[in-house]
Amino acid sequence: MSTATIALLGQPNSGKSTLFNALTGLRQHVGNWPGKTVEKKEGSFTHNGMEYRVADLPGSYSLSANSDEEVITRDYIASGDADVVCILADSSQLQRSLFMLADYAGIDVPCFLLLNMSDVAKDQGKTIDAKAIEERLGIPVIPFSATDTRSYDVFYEAMGRAINNKTRLNLNDLKKQYESIKGYQEICDLIPENALPGYSSMWAAVKVIEGDRVVSAKLKNAVGAETFAKIEEIKKNTQGAVATGGCKFAWIDDVLDKAVVSGEKKVTLSRLDRIYTSRVWGKPAVILTVLLGLIASFIPALPLMGVGSAVIAIKEPVMNALYSAGCPEVIVLVIGDVIIQSFSYIFKMLGFVFGVTLVFGLLEEAGVMARISYVFDNTMGKLGLQGKSVMPFLVSFGCTMGGAAGARVIDNWGQKVLTIALAWAVPCGAAWATIPMLASIFFGPGAVGVIVAILLTMLVHMWITAKVFGGKLVKVEDRYGMIMELPPYHKPKWGSLFRYVFGRTKETFVRVTKVILLVCGLFWLLSYSPSGNTSVLYRIGVAIEPVTRFFGMPWQLFLSYIASAVGKEGAIGVISALYNGGSLGTAFVDSMNGAARAANFNEMMLANVTKPEALAFIFAMTFNMPCVVALAATYQETHSAKWTARIVLYYTVMSLILAFIAYHIGLLIW
Amino acid sequence: MERLLELLRDGHARTLELLAMELDTDVEDVKRQIEYLENMGVIKRVALKPKGCAQCSGCSGKGHPEGSNTCKGCLPDGGFKNMGEMWEVV
Numbered sequence: 089m090s091t092a093t094i095a096l097l098g099q100p101n102s103g104k105s106t107l108f109n110a111l112t113g114l115r116q117h118v119g120n121w122p123g124k125t126v127e128k129k130e131g132s133f134t135h136n137g138m139e140y141r142v143a144d145l146p147g148s149y150s151l152s153a154n155s156d157e158e159v160i161t162r163d164y165i166a167s168g169d170a171d172v173v174c175i176l177a178d179s180s181q182l183q184r185s186l187f188m189l190a191d192y193a194g195i196d197v198p199c200f201l202l203l204n205m206s207d208v209a210k211d212q213g214k215t216i217d218a219k220a221i222e223e224r225l226g227i228p229v230i231p232f233s234a235t236d237t238r239s240y241d242v243f244y245e246a247m248g249r250a251i252n253n254k255t256r257l258n259l260n261d262l263k264k265q266y267e268s269i270k271g272y273q274e275i276c277d278l279i280p281e282n283a284l285p286g287y288s289s290m291w292a293a294v295k296v297i298e299g300d301r302v303v304s305a306k307l308k309n310a311v312g313a314e315t316f317a318k319i320e321e322i323k324k325n326t327q328g329a330v331a332t333g334g335c336k337f338a339w340i341d342d343v344l345d346k347a348v349v350s351g352e353k354k355v356t357l358s359r360l361d362r363i364y365t366s367r368v369w370g371k372p373a374v375i376l377t378v379l380l381g382l383i384a385s386f387i388p389a390l391p392l393m394g395v396g397s398a399v400i401a402i403k404e405p406v407m408n409a410l411y412s413a414g415c416p417e418v419i420v421l422v423i424g425d426v427i428i429q430s431f432s433y434i435f436k437m438l439g440f441v442f443g444v445t446l447v448f449g450l451l452e453e454a455g456v457m458a459r460i461s462y463v464f465d466n467t468m469g470k471l472g473l474q475g476k477s478v479m480p481f482l483v484s485f486g487c488t489m490g491g492a493a494g495a496r497v498i499d500n501w502g503q504k505v506l507t508i509a510l511a512w513a514v515p516c517g518a519a520w521a522t523i524p525m526l527a528s529i530f531f532g533p534g535a536v537g538v539i540v541a542i543l544l545t546m547l548v549h550m551w552i553t554a555k556v557f558g559g560k561l562v563k564v565e566d567r568y569g570m571i572m573e574l575p576p577y578h579k580p581k582w583g584s585l586f587r588y589v590f591g592r593t594k595e596t597f598v599r600v601t602k603v604i605l606l607v608c609g610l611f612w613l614l615s616y617s618p619s620g621n622t623s624v625l626y627r628i629g630v631a632i633e634p635v636t637r638f639f640g641m642p643w644q645l646f647l648s649y650i651a652s653a654v655g656k657e658g659a660i661g662v663i664s665a666l667y668n669g670g671s672l673g674t675a676f677v678d679s680m681n682g683a684a685r686a687a688n689f690n691e692m693m694l695a696n697v698t699k700p701e702a703l704a705f706i707f708a709m710t711f712n713m714p715c716v717v718a719l720a721a722t723y724q725e726t727h728s729a730k731w732t733a734r735i736v737l738y739y740t741v742m743s744l745i746l747a748f749i750a751y752h753i754g755l756l757i758w
Numbered sequence: 759m760e761r762l763l764e765l766l767r768d769g770h771a772r773t774l775e776l777l778a779m780e781l782d783t784d785v786e787d788v789k790r791q792i793e794y795l796e797n798m799g800v801i802k803r804v805a806l807k808p809k810g811c812a813q814c815s816g817c818s819g820k821g822h823p824e825g826s827n828t829c830k831g832c833l834p835d836g837g838f839k840n841m842g843e844m845w846e847v848v
C-alpha cells in the first residue's frame with residue numbers, strides 16, 4: 089500500500105484539531121518533537137486504498153522565530169518529510185488568517201489551502217470565490233467546514249490533486265511586492281538558491297530583513313561571514329519587519345481582490361462614540377458623565393441614608409429607657425453616644441459607598457470607563473505620563489491602595505512613582521462616602537456644588553503635583569501614542585453587578601464599623617470626664633486651637649483631620665465622639681446630669697460648626713494622605729522610603745493649604 | 759504599517775476606528791496590522807487584567823478572603839472589566 093504524509097498548518101483556532109480528529113479518529117498518538125517539550129500529534133487514515141499519515145503541527149501566528157513551536161514547524165516542513173502541507177485559513181476573516189500562507193510562501197513544498205469555517209463566513213453574508221483565488225495562487229483552494237463531516241469529499245479531492253500535481257504556490261506577485269523594499273533585491277542576489285535547503289532565497293531574504301536570528305545564523309554558515317556582513321550592512325537601511333509585513337498584506341489584498349464580497353456595511357461610529365472620541369467634545373462629555381454619575385449615585389444611596397436617620401431617631405428613646413431601667417450612666421452613654429451614634433454614621437456612609445460602587449461599576453460594565461481613559465490619554469501625556477496611568481487613577485476612586493497596586497502596569501519607575509503620587513489626590517471610596525454625607529448636612533442641596541469643587545480641586549491638585557514632582561521623576565520625551573480598541577457598549581449584567589456591589593458594600597461595612605467604633609470609643613473615652621472637670625482632650629484641644637483656627641478648623645475637627653490620615657472613616661469616628669452631646673463647653677456637664685439631648689444630630693453639628701469651617705474640614709480631610717494602608721502600599725510599590733516620605737509631607741502641607749483657602753472662600757460666601 | 763507607526767508618533771491615542779479613517783482603510787485591516795506588529799514585538803498589549811494581587815508584593819497571598827486571590831482594597835479579581843484593549847509602541 090502506497091503512503092503519503094500530509095501536515096496540517098494553521099493559526100491557533102483555525103480548526104486544525106477538529107480536522108485532525110475527524111480524519112484520524114482513534115488512530116493517533118501524541119509524542120514530543122525531538123529534544124523539545126513541544127507536543128507532536130500524529131495519526132493516520134486510509135482513503136481509496138491509500139494510507140496517509142497526518143502530522144498536526146503546533147498552531148502559531150506565523151513562521152517567524154518568535155517561539156520554539158514556529159521554528160520546529162518550519163524546519164519540519166522544509167525538511168520535506170511531509171509530501172504536502174494543508175494550510176488552514178479562517179474564511180470569516182481571510183484578510184487576517186491568510187497571513188500564514190504569505191509567510192509560508194517560499195518554502196518549497198507542495199501545498200493546498202482550506203478556507204475553513206466557510207459556514208461562519210456564509211452566516212456573515214460573505215461570498216468567497218474560491219476558484220478565483222485558486223487561479224491566482226496556483227494551488228487547490230476549497231471552501232470547507234471541518235465540523236461538517238459530510239463535506240470531506242472536497243478535502244480528499246483537493247488533497248489528491250495537490251499530491252499528484254505537486255502544486256506549488258505562485259510566487260510572482262509576492263516577489264514583485266518584496267522588490268519594492270529598498271535593499272531586498274540586493275540581499276536576495278547575495279543568497280544563492282538553496283543556501284538554506286528547502287527555503288527559497290526570497291524567503292531567506294525576507295526573514296533576514298525581519299531580523300530572524302535563527303535564519304541569520306544559518307545563513308552566515310551557508311554563505312560565509314564576508315558575504316553575510318554585506319547582507320547585514322544592506323539590512324540596516326531597510327524598514328525591517330514593518331516593510332515585509334506590509335508587502336504580505338498587500339499581496340493578500342491582491343489575492344482576495346473582488347474574490348470576497350462581504351455583506352457587511354462599513355462600520356461607523358455610534359453617535360455616542362462620535363462625541364466621546366471627538367477632540368473638542370470628548371473632555372466635556374466625559375467630565376459631564378462622571379459628574380452626572382456621582383450625582384446619580386445619591387439616588388441608590390437614599391434608602392440606606394434613611395436607615396441611618398432611623399437609627400439616630402431611636403437613640404433618645406433607647407437612652408431614656410436605659411436610664412429609667414437604672415442602667416449605669418457610663419453604659420448608657422457608651423450605647424447612645426458611641427454605638428448608636430456611630431452606626432447612624434456608618435449606615436449613611438454605606439449608602440454612598442453603595443451608590444458610588446453601583447454607578448462606577450455600571451459605567452465600567454457599560455464600556456464608558458474605557459472611553460474615559462481614552463479621552464484622558466493626551467492629558468496624561470502632558471503630565472509626562474502614559475495613557476495607561478489613567479487606570480490606577482480610576483481605581484483610586486475606589487481605593488488608593490488598589491491604585492498603587494494598579495500602577496504596576498507601568499514599567500518605568502519614575503512614571504510609576506509619579507502616577508502613585510498623583511493617585512493620592514483622587515478621593516477614595518471612604519472619602520466619597522464621607523464628603524457627600526458631611527456636605528449634605530451642612531449645605532443641603534449645595535452638596536453637589538461641594539462635590540464639583542472637590543473634583544475640580546482634584547484636577548488642579550494633580551496638575552500641581554505633577555509640576556512639583558514631575559521634573560525629578562520623568563522626562564517629557566517624545567512619546568508614541570497608543571492604540572485602543574474600545575469595547576462595544578454593553579447592557580450591564582445586573583445579577584453579577586449587584587453581587588459585586590453588595591460584596592463591596594458588605595466588605596466596607598465590616599472594615600468601617602471596626603475603625604469607626606474603635607476611633608469613636610477611644611476619643612469618647614479621652615473626652616469623657618465623670619468628675620465634671622474638663623477632659624484631657626478638651627484641654628489639649630483648647631491649647632492647640634489658635635493654630636488650628638488658622639486653617640479654619642475648630643480643634644475637634646482638627647483632631648478629626650489627623651485621624652483621617654489613618655483612614656477617612658476614622659474622621660467620622662472622631663466627629664461622632666466629640667460632637668455627641670450639645671455644644672462642647674457644656675457637653676460633659678450635660679452628660680452628667682442626664683439632661684435631655686437633642687434628637688437631631690445634624691442640628692447639633694450645625695449649631696457647633698460654621699459653614700466655612702465645615703468646608704475647610706471637608707477639603708483638609710479629602711486631600712489628606714489617604715490612609716496608612718495606602719502609605720504602606722506606596723512604599724511597597726516604589727521601594728523608596730525617601731519618596732514615600734516626600735509624598736506624605738507634601739500631601740499634609742497641601743491639605744492644610746487647601747483648608748486655609750477653602751475656609752477663606754467660605755468666609756466670603758457666608 | 760509604516761504609516762500607522764508614523765501616525766502614532768504624534769503621541770495621541772487612537773481608536774481602531776480613527777486609525778482606519780486616517781489610514782483610509784477598514785477596521786479589519788487595522789486589526790490585522792496590530793496583530794502582526796504585536797507578534798513581531800513592535801507594539802505590546804497593555805495588561806489590564808492583572809490577576810488580583812497575584813504579583814502584589816504586599817500581601818504574599820495571606821489574608822485573602824476565601825475564594826478570591828485579592829486582598830481587601832487591592833485590585834478586584836480579574837482587574838478592569840470591559841476596558842477594551844490597549845497597545846503601546848515598545
Ligand SMILES: Nc1nc2c(ncn2[C@@H]2O[C@H](COP(=O)(O)OP(=O)(O)OP(=O)(O)O)[C@@H](O)[C@H]2O)c(=O)[nH]1
Pocket residue numbers: 098099100101102103104105106107146147148204205206207208232233234235236
Ligand atoms: N462553525 C465552525 N466551527 C469550526 C469549524 N472548524 C473548527 N471549528 C471550531 O473552532 C474551534 C477551534 O477549532 P480547533 O480544531 O480546536 O482549532 P485548532 O486550530 O486546533 O486550534 P489550536 O489547538 O489552538 O491550534 C472549535 O470550537 C471548533 O469546533 C468550522 O468549519 N465551522
